[in-house]
Amino acid sequence: MSKKIKSTFYFFNSKSYxxxxxxxxxMKKLLIxxxxxxxxxxxxxxxxxxxxxxxxxxxxxxxDNGKPTYSIALNGVEFxxxxxxxxxxxFADLSQGLSITDVKTRSISQxxxxxxxxxxxxxxxxxxxxxxxxxxxxxxxxxxxxxSNRDVAFRYNILQPKNDFYASIVKEExxxxxxxxxSTTFLCPQMLPMTGFAGTAPSYETHYTADDATGKNGWNEGxxxxxxxxxxxxxxxxxxxxxxxxxxxxxxxxxxxxNSYKIGFPQEKENNGNGQVSPGVSLPFSTPWRTIxxxxxxxxxxxxxxxxxxxxxxxxxxxxxxxxxxSWSWIMKMDPSCNYDExxxxxxxxxxxxxxxxxxxxxxxTQIGYEKMEELVKYAASKNVGIYLWYNxxxxxxxxxxxxxxxxGRAINRKAEMKWLxxxxxRGLKIDFFxxxxxxxxxxxxxxxxxxxxxxxxxxxxxxxLPRGWEKMYPNFVAAEAVRxxxxxxxxxxxxxxxxxxxxxxxxxxxxxGNMDFGGSALNKHWGxxxxxxxxxxxxxxxxxxxxxxxQSPVQHFALAPNNLEDAPEWAINFMKNVPTLWDEVKFxxxxxxxxxxxxxxxxxxxxIVGINADEKPLSLTLNLADFxxxxxxxxxxxxxxxxxxxxxxxxxxxxxxxVSIPQNGGLVIM
Ligand code: CA
Numbered sequence: 192m193s194k195k196i197k198s199t200f201y202f203f204n205s206k207s208y209x210x211x212x213x214x215x216x217x218m219k220k221l222l223i224x225x226x227x228x229x230x231x232x233x234x235x236x237x238x239x240x241x242x243x244x245x246x247x248x249x250x251x252x253x254x255d256n257g258k259p260t261y262s263i264a265l266n267g268v269e270f271x272x273x274x275x276x277x278x279x280x281x282f283a284d285l286s287q288g289l290s291i292t293d294v295k296t297r298s299i300s301q302x303x304x305x306x307x308x309x310x311x312x313x314x315x316x317x318x319x320x321x322x323x324x325x326x327x328x329x330x331x332x333x334x335x336x337x338x339s340n341r342d343v344a345f346r347y348n349i350l351q352p353k354n355d356f357y358a359s360i361v362k363e364e365x366x367x368x369x370x371x372x373x374s375t376t377f378l379c380p381q382m383l384p385m386t387g388f389a390g391t392a393p394s395y396e397t398h399y400t401a402d403d404a405t406g407k408n409g410w411n412e413g414x415x416x417x418x419x420x421x422x423x424x425x426x427x428x429x430x431x432x433x434x435x436x437x438x439x440x441x442x443x444x445x446x447x448x449x450n451s452y453k454i455g456f457p458q459e460k461e462n463n464g465n466g467q468v469s470p471g472v473s474l475p476f477s478t479p480w481r482t483i484x485x486x487x488x489x490x491x492x493x494x495x496x497x498x499x500x501x502x503x504x505x506x507x508x509x510x511x512x513x514x515x516x517x518s519w520s521w522i523m524k525m526d527p528s529c530n531y532d533e534x535x536x537x538x539x540x541x542x543x544x545x546x547x548x549x550x551x552x553x554x555x556x557t558q559i560g561y562e563k564m565e566e567l568v569k570y571a572a573s574k575n576v577g578i579y580l581w582y583n584x585x586x587x588x589x590x591x592x593x594x595x596x597x598x599x600g601r602a603i604n605r606k607a608e609m610k611w612l613x614x615x616x617x618r619g620l621k622i623d624f625f626x627x628x629x630x631x632x633x634x635x636x637x638x639x640x641x642x643x644x645x646x647x648x649x650x651x652x653x654x655x656x657l658p659r660g661w662e663k664m665y666p667n668f669v670a671a672e673a674v675r676x677x678x679x680x681x682x683x684x685x686x687x688x689x690x691x692x693x694x695x696x697x698x699x700x701x702x703x704x705g706n707m708d709f710g711g712s713a714l715n716k717h718w719g720x721x722x723x724x725x726x727x728x729x730x731x732x733x734x735x736x737x738x739x740x741x742x743q744s745p746v747q748h749f750a751l752a753p754n755n756l757e758d759a760p761e762w763a764i765n766f767m768k769n770v771p772t773l774w775d776e777v778k779f780x781x782x783x784x785x786x787x788x789x790x791x792x793x794x795x796x797x798x799x800i801v802g803i804n805a806d807e808k809p810l811s812l813t814l815n816l817a818d819f820x821x822x823x824x825x826x827x828x829x830x831x832x833x834x835x836x837x838x839x840x841x842x843x844x845x846x847x848x849x850x851v852s853i854p855q856n857g858g859l860v861i862m
Contacts, residue, residue: 237291241320243338244298248485250336250343252276252322257288259324259334259365263343263483268425270485272369275453276334276345277324278478279362282352285332286365289324292331296320299337305499305663307514307670307706307745309777309792315339315500321348335477337501341491343483344501346434349476359476360469361439366454366481367447368430370420374450375402377419377700377784379675380409381443384460384627389590391624393461394654395673398689399696401785405450413445413455415673416657419492419700419784428485429492431704433660434502435479437637439470441628441656442479454481461627462588470630479659489699493779493790498704499663505637508666509644513618514745516772517541517548517579522677522710522750524720526593529555529581531563535570540753542574544768548618550579550748553593565615577618579651579748584635588626591654599639609646619649619669619746621708628656640665651708651746658705670706670744677711677750681718684726691730691805691856692785698741699784712739712767713750714759721754730803732763732836733828734858737801739770740792747772762838766828766860770799781812787853791819802851802859810853814861817847821861830857 236255242248249264253273263271277286299317317339325331333348349359379399382392395415402421417431430452435441445455456468480502484495518541520528528534529552537549549571555564568578583593586600598604599622612620622639626632636652643650644667652658653672661668675693679686686693701707712735719725739749751759751767771794780800782788787810789802798819804810809832816825821843828838832854841849853859 274369275367277365281360283330292325293323342497347478364454368452378414408446426487433498435659437634440630457628466629466631490779502660515547517748519550519748521552548577552581556595591624613646621651623653670708706744731834737858740801800861804853828860
């Protein structure tokens with residue numbers, strides 16, 4: 192912690208200067224003069240710096256011209272230019288006319304466990320500073336900083352302006368992110384409200400553009416979190432937010448101009464126009480955290496735990512929730528497949544694979560019915576298979592017709608349904624088609640999670656927002672879609688053509704801040720029915736295996752089909768039978784979003800080194816295996832130039848290195 196006073200107008204405080212003035216004018220005139228000169232006091236800028244524990248990240252906070260600002264440097268290299276802080280409430284504009292009046296620092300060292308995330312046991316170390324910005328009438332805003340060796344996080348503490356004032360509206364945030372000049376972007380546009388399928392947007396299901404210029408604003412409505420920027424050849428930064436509960440709204444990133452971005456609240460027309468955009472808060476109040484993960488390489492971004500480091504469990508788990516692999520018919524056979532006989536097939540298929548669950552998707556309420564569902568859940572239990580059931584979240588907030596609907600949006604209906612679900616032994620729910628990011632939708636997510644915990648149900652969200660620390664905050668939360676997921680491979684050939692490109696984005700962006708329910712890893716050659724019709728899969732079988740490891744979620748309903756027991760290579764099926772869904776550690780090895788990724792995950796003492804390539808040019812790499820306890824021989828799954836996949840056994844060399852080549856749309860697994 193260091194401190195610096197820029198005394199540009201220090202003469203104003205000089206007693207002798209005032210004495211001269213008193214000699215030449217009367218008291219009244221002096222008062223007028225003093226008040227006229229008052230704005231000058233704000234030109235006395237106070238600057239504070241907060242550093243990461245290793246001293247490499249330096250955040251500079253200032254009140255220059257009365258405006259709270261910050262900037263970030265990593266090893267002396269600029270990663271965030273001077274950027275605005277503050278917010279505007281209904282009682283005060285807390286983004287200007289403020290001076291730093293107090294700084295409180297402490298160091299944080301804590302251990303925590305979240306069983307479902309990329310690395311369940313986390314040790315978090317950071318330096319914390321609470322910087323108070325105040326003006327003479329005592330209105331104050333605190334900016335609370337937590338700076339680890341790879342993340343900068345901050346949130347606002349809004350204090351009570353007076354004793355009997357307990358509620359406020361946050362009208363807007365000034366919070367900005369001015370990325371370095373020349374940065375390029377890896378962003379996906381925020382969807383426009385009441386667009387998409389049956390008015391279910393925004394649901395975080397747009398395409399990323401890689402290495403794009405700054406100065407654009409998506410589809411005029413900014414971008415969904417998280418947002419990745421490349422600071423030229425100096426490194427990378429990922430901007431996101433965490434700790435959003437029903438006490439605030441979800442935010443997005445808006446472009447102001449050029450390389451300047453800011454926090455945006457939800458769009459007015461979300462939720463069919465119902466619910467306000469500006470969050471209402473109870474005072475005193477702490478906002479969600481804004482997070483910036485940065486590094487010279489992409490390792491801090493792939494390995495970060497910032498989404499969970501800063502948040503607290505909101506309630507205790509009602510039981511020990513279980514996770515694992517499963518299958519679902521809908522991804523290859525769509526709505527008509529949600530019938531009794533097909534689901535029985537998939538239960539048998541999951542049992543044959545040693546999988547724990549089957550997800551029964553939309554329209555089971557009419558195509559199977561409640562009575563037959565009880566039978567089906569019993570049948571599944573007899574095979575040691577649990578059932579996830581799909582629900583529509585609406586409600587009035589979109590036009591999605593699929594049932595069951597009209598249940599999850601209202602506590603009375605929801606709790607009666609959840610009692611039934613618990614009684615018949617359903618494992619969990621996949622709830623789809625939410626209405627946006629307004630505070631009232633955050634309340635719906637939270638209420639569903641809280642009720643489901645009471646009834647011992649796991650929850651997966653689809654057609655939904657990004658989970659913001661929810662894996663730790665709500666212990667029965669499993670994963671969310673919030674990505675252009677596998678269904679789009681069924682819907683369009685263009686999506687299949689770009690499958691590898693999209694897949695190389697997720698470990699650096701969407702999936703690194705939250706469990707991602709993608710529903711992929713198909714071994715059918717075509718997306719549809721028995722795998723002989725439908726869009727052509729462009730990616731190899733090893734690519735499918737690799738993404739089962741790259742895409743992280745504690746529950747994976749893979750896009751496998753019963754016919755794969757007969758028609759897929761035995762080594763691929765064996766791999767898919769045994770691939771873990773709970774991991775202990777993740778390591779970035781190499782990659783470039785949109786081109787390729789090579790990374791490793793550990794489950795127990797087993798490392799899985801996996802890679803995929805989207806680039807036209809085959810990816811040739813020499814991998815150093817010394818860091819991964821592979822023993823004397825290891826298995827290597829790879830593709831030839833024509834994407835013919837195979838499994839080989841290899842002997843560890845003395846150098847503990849291996850040369851690999853991954854063709855476009857191909858994959859690699861070493862274990
Ligand atoms: Ca979807």
